[in-house]
Amino acid sequence: MIRIIALTPAGEQLAKKLQACWLGESSSDGNRLEVSVEYKPKPFAEFVQNAFQQGDWLVFICATGIVMRTLAPVLQDKHQDPPVLVLDEEGKFVIPLLSGHEGGANEWGAQVADRLGAQLVMTTAKPYLNPIYTLGMGCERDCPLEFIESLMLDALNLKGLMPSDIHSLNSIDIKADETNLIALAQKYHWGFNTYSAQELTPMESLLSTKSDYIFKTVGVYGVAESAALLAAQNESGSEPELVLNKIKNVKATVAIARGFVDTKKEAS
Template identity: 60%
Template sequence: MIKIITLTEAGHQLAKELAGVLAAKQACDIYYKPKPFAHTVQQAFVQGHSLIFICATGIVVRTLAPVLQDKLNDPPVLVLDELGQFVIPLLSGHEGGANQFASEVVALLNQLCQAGKQAAQLVQTTAKPYLAPIYTVGMGCERHCPEAELESLLLACLDKAGLSLAQVSAITSIDIKHDEAGLISLAKKLGKPFITFSAAALRQVEHLLDSKSEYIFNTVGVYGVAESAALMQAQLQANDQAELVLIKHKTSKATCAIARAYPLQVSQENSTL
């Protein structure tokens, strides 16, 4: 379960908006000015709940310090400012999944983002994010989906993730789409390689998917084409585990997801708390 802890009215409003979209995937509770504060928060942490704090980082550190174990056992902890502009994976970044969790929260906040409001940003302080990341796009679609619809979806997803086309290394899909005209022409138009994978290959990253569709699995042999393909290509290019920067977004005929990985050969093992 996800617990959102907030101490201000502005933070409470953000917590309610965020809980509304998080609840579609996982049970979510809001603790608004909980009393006794330290005991309530520490109990939630010890019980293994994923925690989102909308407050000062110092408060979180001082409150959780007595119950910290190590990055292999502690649950993920995120810290947000009350405007929802910055998301910090504070504890258990890689092993506990806080980095991935933070990426998902950024994507959800940007879905909620109103016109004129600054988009949410991921503030990740572990070693790997200082390296040049590899970004890959995964796409799935109905047969004969128009190129224009695919391009519109891709550009919208890049905008959500705060990325440019120049940062994308490849457009990917499942091998049954190797001859999909819209995907082929889109990749050619954008000057990106179009790469496809077998269902067996894509199942290797099944554990990294944000969502799983039994219908898609029964149809093509994987639980999600866009997320799987993006993750697989990023992982292969970096020779290290990938993560989703943007979970699957879709139109009536197509899906798109964006993954990221950092080259293993120049990285350092991080020591996130």
């Protein structure tokens, strides 16, 4: 559940605009994503603290001081607290206030900034940078779609991402004809790219783990991470990084990578 909390008429207008950005989105369990606009909820402190404690993701359109004073009594730690964003009522700035890395607020804030055309304000990333997210997947031959899709949705949920945040699905060239990887990309309107082992090899130093078995089988130490990283590099033109190290089920693996596009440079 995402709650957008506004305290002024201008803030409420921005909240409704942001709510519309998520219209029709699905959560990781396949259900429709719930996004509510809360205008001057009363009693304010009790409402906000209850929402926070039940794990709702919160977007405040107000002063950061109000948010911190209200949430201070219920804060636990960065591993348990849900992500919190703060926006100014003009929608020019997005501030990941709580649970930046561990809770996913930094990445979520980058997505919100991208959708609003706003500037992301945080100490762990440079301003004017918009993220490009890519998926890398490997799977058994003729892997059923439900195994691939459920794993992909689990991965996105772990990082607070939506399918619409992903730019492409990527794998190794021996999977170029993998029916359900193609089907997954088509279902979510992603590009589907495959790369040779030779093209993927330069990503080796960025892998979280290296599998000798995979190397002997296909010629690279990891398909999902390598493919995601190379795609992020190609699509952003920047040094890629892993957002989610590979996770797997019994038939498939998936990883998420990211590159950044300098929108200020593009505009000049």
